Amino acid sequence: MWPDKKMGRRLLFQQLKQLSADSILGLMAKYRADASSVKVDLGVGVYRDLSGNTPVLACVRRAEQAVLAAQTTKSYVAAAGREEFNSAVEEMVLGSAHAARRDRRARTVQTPGGCGALRVGAELIRAAAPAVTVHVSDPTWGNHTPLLGGAGLRLERYPYYDPAAHQLRFDAMLDRLDHAAEGDVVLIHACCHNPTGADLDPAQWQALAQLLTRRRLVPFLDLAYQGFAVDLDADTAGVRLVAEQVPEALIAISFSKNLGLYRERAGALIVIGENQTRADASLSHVLQIARSIYSMPPDHGAAIAAHIFANPMLKSEWLAELAAMRTRIADMRALLAQQLRRATGAGTFDFIRAQRGMFSLLGVSAQAVERLREKHHIYMLSDSRMNLAGIMPHNAAYVADSIEYAEHLA
Numbered sequence: 001m002w003p004d005k006k007m008g009r010r011l012l013f014q015q016l017k018q019l020s021a022d023s024i025l026g027l028m029a030k031y032r033a034d035a036s037s038v039k040v041d042l043g044v045g046v047y048r049d050l051s052g053n054t055p056v057l058a059c060v061r062r063a064e065q066a067v068l069a070a071q072t073t074k075s076y077v078a079a080a081g082r083e084e085f086n087s088a089v090e091e092m093v094l095g096s097a098h099a100a101r102r103d104r105r106a107r108t109v110q111t112p113g114g115c116g117a118l119r120v121g122a123e124l125i126r127a128a129a130p131a132v133t134v135h136v137s138d139p140t141w142g143n144h145t146p147l148l149g150g151a152g153l154r155l156e157r158y159p160y161y162d163p164a165a166h167q168l169r170f171d172a173m174l175d176r177l178d179h180a181a182e183g184d185v186v187l188i189h190a191c192c193h194n195p196t197g198a199d200l201d202p203a204q205w206q207a208l209a210q211l212l213t214r215r216r217l218v219p220f221l222d223l224a225y226q227g228f229a230v231d232l233d234a235d236t237a238g239v240r241l242v243a244e245q246v247p248e249a250l251i252a253i254s255f256s257k258n259l260g261l262y263r264e265r266a267g268a269l270i271v272i273g274e275n276q277t278r279a280d281a282s283l284s285h286v287l288q289i290a291r292s293i294y295s296m297p298p299d300h301g302a303a304i305a306a307h308i309f310a311n312p313m314l315k316s317e318w319l320a321e322l323a324a325m326r327t328r329i330a331d332m333r334a335l336l337a338q339q340l341r342r343a344t345g346a347g348t349f350d351f352i353r354a355q356r357g358m359f360s361l362l363g364v365s366a367q368a369v370e371r372l373r374e375k376h377h378i379y380m381l382s383d384s385r386m387n388l389a390g391i392m393p394h395n396a397a398y399v400a401d402s403i404e405y406a407e408h409l410a
């Protein structure tokens with residue numbers, strides 16, 4: 001026994017209780033341990049190609065070689081990351097003619113992935129207004145709560161989607177936000193809502209932008225799937241519209257999915273201030289926050305991304321690869337919806353075809369989800385979130401038949 005313990009002194013970690021495993025990691029482990037040849041992984045949130053791989057994009061491979069060949073040092077870059085990455089990202093997200101850029105009210109820093117941007121943004125909000133409430137959609141991506149709540153911010157949920165009716169609760173959403181306190185922050189998924197796949201239409205974005213302006217609420221836009229719905233420009237239409245109309249906004253950006261750079265942790269945070277002075281002051285806080293958490297963002301992924309953005313040949317290769325990922329997911333949505341129509345004899349699941357991005361909530365009971373996993377070897381999150389990139393032409397009919405069967409029994 002350690003001497004401290006013998007003397008009755010408590011050790012530092014003695015008080016820590018074992019936490020339960022993250023539910024997605026637990027699901028992954030169960031999937032790996034499943035020996036069935038028909039097993040289907042609709043759980044983990046990564047893109048998969050027709051062979052079930054999460055590929056390194058060809059444009060990334062090429063850019064990576066060029067980056068490594070040109071690299072002469074591993075010395076530090078900066079707390080804000082790469083300048084050329086930041087300016088290219090800002091233009092890609094806001095567009096070249098955006099008012100916030102024209103008025104020089106936007107400041108962009110490279111972050112460790114979208115999660116890094118969300119956390120740095122949350123710390124900035126806390127530094128500016130510790131008592132503020134952040135309103136997040138119900139449901140939302142599971143990691144929003146620890147990322148924002150972990151910074152000490154109070155979170156509340158606003159109605160967003162009805163999983164049983166498979167539709168947005170837009171009126172209820174506006175009604176709830178209309179009662180939020182002035183100065184509160186509203187976290188909004190920019191496109192390809194995770195986990196529902198249900199996005200606002202242009203008129204709804206307009207109504208939301210008006211409400212945010214009228215009620216003086218601050219949008220925190222989470223852009224993790226740019227290019228997965230329609231294309232790079234169209235997928236930021238809501239972000240651009242909102243950011244045109246409000247004096248202040250935050251935008252968290254991830255290149256994990258659209259460049260397949262997951263583990264390289266390439267992301268960015270854009271902060272828009274009411275004027276240049278406020279934007280500069282906010283930037284100074286962002287840089288201090290970055291220094292106090294991780295000092296500098298990892299360079300490799302951002303160097304690859306910046307190389308692709310600056311090179312027209314590589315950029316067009318990226319756009320083609322991005323379109324191929326988007327099309328494959330849309331095709332699988334259509335195929336699964338068609339197979340579900342065949343299996344159930346009804347159009348209950350047609351919503352899957354119309355939704356966007358990688359995820360949809362199937363909207364079945366927890367028992368049906370469990371039955372799908374235990375009896376049919378089909379793995380999805382317990383709230384019935386499915387990753388459509390796990391659907392393949394060879395498994396769509398099996399998945400549809402199993403859903404019909406499991407739902408019937410549950």
Ligand SMILES: Cc1ncc(COP(=O)(O)O)c(C=O)c1O
Nearest residue numbers: 113114115141194222224254256
């Ligand atoms: C809604 C949403 N926001 C942000 C992220 C952040 O991703 P990352 O930190 O891997 O770039 C993700 C990733 O799954 C996401 O789904």
